[in-house]
Amino acid sequence: MITRSTALALFLNLAAAPLPGTAAVAQDSGSSAPLPAESCIVYRSAGGDNYSLVNNCAYTVAVRWCAAASGSECGPASGWPSAEVVASGTIPATFRAAQVIDLFACRSPASFVFEGNGSARCQLATLTELPLLLASSLKNPASIITASDYPRNVRAQGTARFEMTVDAEGRPQSCTITASAGDDALDKATCNAFMKRARFTPAKDSVGQAVAGRYRGSVTWKEP
Numbered sequence: 001m002i003t004r005s006t007a008l009a010l011f012l013n014l015a016a017a018p019l020p021g022t023a024a025v026a027q028d029s030g031s032s033a034p035l036p037a038e039s040c041i042v043y044r045s046a047g048g049d050n051y052s053l054v055n056n057c058a059y060t061v062a063v064r065w066c067a068a069a070s071g072s073e074c075g076p077a078s079g080w081p082s083a084e085v086v087a088s089g090t091i092p093a094t095f096r097a098a099q100v101i102d103l104f105a106c107r108s109p110a111s112f113v114f115e116g117n118g119s120a121r122c123q124l125a126t127l128t129e130l131p132l133l134l135a136s137s138l139k140n141p142a143s144i145i146t147a148s149d150y151p152r153n154v155r156a157q158g159t160a161r162f163e164m165t166v167d168a169e170g171r172p173q174s175c176t177i178t179a180s181a182g183d184d185a186l187d188k189a190t191c192n193a194f195m196k197r198a199r200f201t202p203a204k205d206s207v208g209q210a211v212a213g214r215y216r217g218s219v220t221w222k223e224p
Helices: 184-197
Strands: 011-013 041-045 050-055 061-069 082-085 099-107 110-114 120-124 158-166 172-179 213-221
Touching: 050 061, 061 110, 099 110, 099 120, 158 184, 172 184, 172 213, 184 213
Parallel strands: 011 099
Antiparallel strands: 041 050, 061 082, 061 099, 110 120, 158 172, 158 213
16 A cells, blocks of 8 residues: 655545545445455656556556645546556556645446545446447457356256456456346356456557456357
8 A cells, every 4th residue: 555655755645534544435335346446556666756656456446546746736536537557557647756646546347436525435337337348359259168168967058148347457357147048057157157268358448548348248058
């Protein structure tokens, strides 16, 4: 976690924190909501008095930030720059010594909900808010479903349709069956295989940054 360092003269203010060390973004009350992720962000020297902020967690983090000279105001957080930062990735900005950095971060996919008091919370992004990935974004379609994936002791066939969330690194995060193959075991086998093996070319935002997305697909099962 970034901490105040007088030696480096780099300061982090968690914008909604009433006390030092309190996370700025509160977890949404839903059990499936992403966790606040300010603790993922660490700083690294970029040479001289410049510093970079890096996502030190093993998952993609959505970040909003503001860097201002000491004594200056950042303005409303809803207007701050934002980015999806993959694991070990760097926020696309360079920060200088003696700046005050205000930062919100949530585990992706998520959106920020800004409160009237200047605080914010993470809200799990709905599927309809995420860009839809093309079929061609699936990198390894031929290696996802194999004969061994057909469930044992099942005598059924049908087509399972599903929708997935995919993070900014192209890895599946969730899978939902939208139309059953007619057998629960086949539905589960569909999502299990795609969650385990599918890899995607991630979606891009308007400036070319990788972002979370969603993918729709189907699997037709036949008895072996």
